[in-house]
Amino acid sequence: MNVHFWGVRGSIPTPLSSQQLRLKLIAALQRIKPEDIESEEAKEKFISSLPWWIKGTVGGNTPCVELTLNSGEKVVFDAGSGMRAMGKFSDPPADGRYHLFMSHFHWDHIQGLPFFDAAYNPTIIFEVYSPFPDMKEFFAKQMIAPYYPVDFSVIEKHFNFHLVKPGETIEIGDASITCAKMSHPGDSYSYAVCEGGKKFVYATDTELSTKDFVHTPEKSAVFENADVVLIDSQYTVEEALRKVNWGHSAFCYAIDFAAEWKAKKMYMFHHEPTYDDRKLSTLLDAAIWYANYISGGSLDIAIACEGDSFDL
Known part of the structure; x- marks a missing residue:
């Protein structure tokens, strides 16, 4: 992928x-x-x-991550403002079908959908997956007057909605996708994609605590032995302690979590909006040092930057 x-x-x-x-x-x-x-x-x-x-930047768009599976299907995680850029610069799926998995429906994760060009193309089908039964209503509410000039009813005919549950497996091509519930105001869900013997985990908007380190069947199915985990690393410890119950994690907590679940590589994600690139570079250096200290070099650390891609 x-x-x-x-x-x-x-x-x-x-x-x-x-x-x-x-x-x-x-x-x-x-x-x-x-x-x-x-x-x-x-x-x-x-x-x-x-x-x-x-010479570069992590970028300023809110969450949207595109997976192109080995079989050619397109899987998209969240519809933040980055989705607009995806619509401008990414090739549409060959089969004309996007598989959109939603972690949750806070504004920073849905605000890109009304600006996604393909949403207005009636030949493109959107399969939307979420554990939230009101997902269609949530999309529609941000597109009502006076907040947006085009009503969701204009495009909803080519949107299909699928309710998923933790522990359930969704098959897309040769890939299997599972989810787990995380701690976040109003709830959020992480997803694992397994294809060709590789596992990618999308784990945004989570406030990690001791219960997340307990090896339940639900958590194990998603996090155990991931090749790559993309995870909420929004804060320093000092800021995380000041923002308890805000729903996000310090980067070192994310490293502890990734190491506990034996991930091979972790990408810092969901960057704090007040942190500039220099600050994020400092945090990355600290994260690399800390990961080497606790894992003996078995956990590789990187930072997610807008426009970057990799094969798995």
Whole structure:
């Protein structure tokens, strides 16, 4: 399967500000030497040598992750503002059918759907999966006047809704998908996709606690021995302690969780909107150190960046 990040920011879309761009330029200029501008090749080499937080960005769109299965089917997790970009730059599924799995229905996870081009194409079918029985109503409510000019009734004919339950297995092509309930205000659900002997886990919006480390059949089916787990790592510990019951986790709690469930690689996800790229780079460095300390190097750590993709 191929995994592509279209939106990785938490809570609210967060565009790169002019001040943040200015600080990136200053940081780059502080590193430059005369030989770095002697030729086009030297300039390219200099830019390539810059830290990722200077030459790039994690992005500001809210959650949307696209999986292209080995069999060609498209599985999408959440419909945050990143879904708009997916509609502009991703190839539609060959079979004309999206399989959209919803973790929950807070605004930052649904606000991209009204701006997704394919939603208005009657030849495209959307299979929507969620443990929330009112999923259709939740989509429709954000598209009523005066909040949006197009009513959901205009597009609902090519949306099919499927109620799923923890412990149930959904088969799509050669992939199997299961879910588990997590701690979040109003509830949220994590999903595991297994295909070709590989497991990818989407675990956004979760406030981890001791009960999440208990090996229940439901949790084991989703988290045990994942090749990659994409998980809510929104806060530092200090901020997590100030925001108890807000529904998100400190990055070190996410690392403890991934290590407990024997994941091979963890991506930090659902980034705090007030954290700029430099702050997130600092957190990534701390996360890598901590993961090496507690796992002896068995858990690889990365940070989810908008536009990045990988094969699994």
